[in-house]
Amino acid sequence: MSKNIFNTIPTKNYEEANPKINPEEFKKVVTSRRSVRVFTNTSIPENIMNECLDLALLAPNSSNLQPWEFYWVRSKDKKQELVKACLSQPAASTAAELIVCVARTNTWKQNAKKMLNLLESQGDKVPKTAIDYYKKIVPLAYTQGFLSIIGTIKKPILYIRGLKTPTPRNPVSNSDMVLWATKTCALAAENLMLALRAHSFDSCPMEGFDAQRVQKILNLPKDAYVVMVIGAGEKAPNGVYGPRIRFERSSFIKEV
Template sequence: MDVATAIETRRAVKTYDPDHRMTEAEIEKLMSLAMLAPSAFNIQNWRFVLVRDPGLRREIRKAAWDQAQVTDASLLIVLCADTKSWEKDTPRYWRNAAQPLQDFMVPAIGQYYAGREQVQRDEAMRSCGIAAMTLMLAAKEMGYDSCPMDGFDFEAVGKLINLPQDHVITMMTAIGKATKEAWPRGGQLPMNEVVINNHF
């Protein structure tokens, strides 16, 4: 499947085959592709919590308005971000680069993020959004459907997964085999309303 087809056919699917299981090889492939998503300064601040325990899935479903995809999808991923990844052993993010690039990029990370709490959080949201789209398009190419989710109690889910204090949850993504087509598209805005040339 080409990228354009994956974009055109990806939809937020709500109904999944609860008996379908993804293989470990499929999960590893999916996650390896997600980890190629871009992140500012290459800090890779996304953290993917794969919720495999059925009991934990049921508890998360209670915190997610009883949405069936939480328990029925083959894979439930809670996308989190380490908001302090910018200060944790930063040389590792550029260890394979030429020394002059390392010498420039590593100190630039601290200079950009230090003391800027809102920027740190904004970056977490941006990075996880890009990673989520990467996940969903990769899943589509692999023959799976998906559903990005923010309809849940973030604090309750954070407690259930033991979210570290310096991390934030950005969303969840359910991935699996659809048993029912997604609703028809609700209505796309015209291009001339959303694409602006040069300035408003």
């Protein structure tokens, strides 16, 4: 197999602490997380909200380009508007906090530049392949051009290349970029909800909202896409509407 940026193992090793984790505690966090529809009037301490948001930002993301934004809506007026935009559902109207999770399709440019500057500032501590990745591969992969013209040109080229060798075929359009950013944003949103549960608070990811109204309330740019609105707080006694339902495991877990 020929050597390239994707399959070359760096010669400079980086070591990081690997703490021992209690799997039962993690299992407790995951299994006790439910979509809570009604919250009590108990507030979430500011330091806990900030910690949970910081943990959200530790989620894995493509090329470390971090195409996400989280709007913690603290203004009383904006919060009331947001509740209405979320159809006034109890998960929004009773929530102690509302966080709007937003995917961005254009911020990869500035974040790639930040990554490149950071890597170059470390001199020979960083392998050349990492520098080349942000100089060459990232712009080639994510640039789509006006009306996806560049992406449209890339699509047949990648198809032909893929006939001979494994080739990443996406993103090749603006809609592909939306999907790319949304996947990453959703990973971080899950981090946020699990972090809240670890602090004994609950959450509800809402997809029932008027996206245009949310865009207007937050004055979001054109490349911003609202992935979900998360209501957070303490679960009320009637906060969960029923037992968790999951279909048979064999329908979703495939061994091949």
